[in-house]
Amino acid sequence: MAMVYVVVGIAVFCSLLLAVRFFYTKRARAPQNASVSLLVVAGSGGHTTEILRLLGSLSQSYSPRHYVLADSDKMSEDKIRSFEQKRAELSPSSSFTLNRIPRSREVRQSWSSSVLTTIRSIFYSLPLTFRLKPDLVLCNGPGTCVPICISALLLRLLGLKRVTIVYVESICRVENLSLSGKILYYFSNHFFVQWPTLKEKYPKSHYLGRIV
């Protein structure tokens, strides 16, 4: 008998979830305005430089740009601010925000403790991603991007927002994907690599040559 209650309970929960999903997805899709809000995951070690190059080529329609960076990352903020300053001179209406979350993985941190710190940063990423509800998440490999993309995925699965996740593997990766890349290959909507060797290994990826 208890089994039946559990099954009925699950069924009710699932249909509620689907109803919520249907309702919200319809609402989220309705007003197609021209601007695309971006959630950009920055990170030290050249990641920020690369992602700013990608952003530099995007039109003014991609606004606002919400940057997420690890709280221990000082250099990225300067780079982002100087990029945005130049951007503002071209288009006064464009806007950006800076958002900090705890780093999910330090360089050379062990696998097992990475799992714990990643779970910790999911607690910070979830409310942030749910509040910003971006149209597009753009990232290229720093540890911080995994919890952010998981949050974006959840936003999508719950039907709260049709977020598109775009991952661009760093130019540094010639033969092997980064750890973030290996995970997000399966969870992103569009996955880019910048070397033909990786395109062969990961056939689902996009390859347009060097794009940074």
Place this chain on the structure above:
Amino acid sequence: MKSAFVTVGTTSFDGLVAAVTAPEALRVLQDLGYKRLVLQIGRGTVAPGSVSTPTFTQEVYRYKNSLSKDIQESDLVISHAGAGSCLEVLEAGKPLLVVVNDKLMNNHQLELARQLHRDGHLFYCTCGTLIKTLQSMDLSTLKPFPPGQPEKFAAFLDKVVGI
């Protein structure tokens, strides 16, 4: 004045600093016509002093906000294998010799330097083969490095979001 610039990036690479400033290496550099050597040594413990003679000058510093001026002013850059440094130098159109730190053999940063070497954009050696490489390499054989094309990415994204 023909000058060479050595950079170790944000950490340290004592092996490289020691190898470049060894008397024999300095002699080879001068034989090749270099009259000025600038070294960025990071937080390394091997810290050679400045030298100023009528025929040769050597300048040493740990960090600068931007290395672009030193790269621009040099005729050859001798660098660690860091991806950021490699790309910055190649984009500035300067001849590049990457010195690999054997102690960090499995570092993923090496992937890029190795590939750029295979494609003929830079020379590649270890501290032990530095002198031999300096003598044998022909900078005129290096292929220019074409710039990346982020506009292709932008066009793709425009299609995805429908603008």
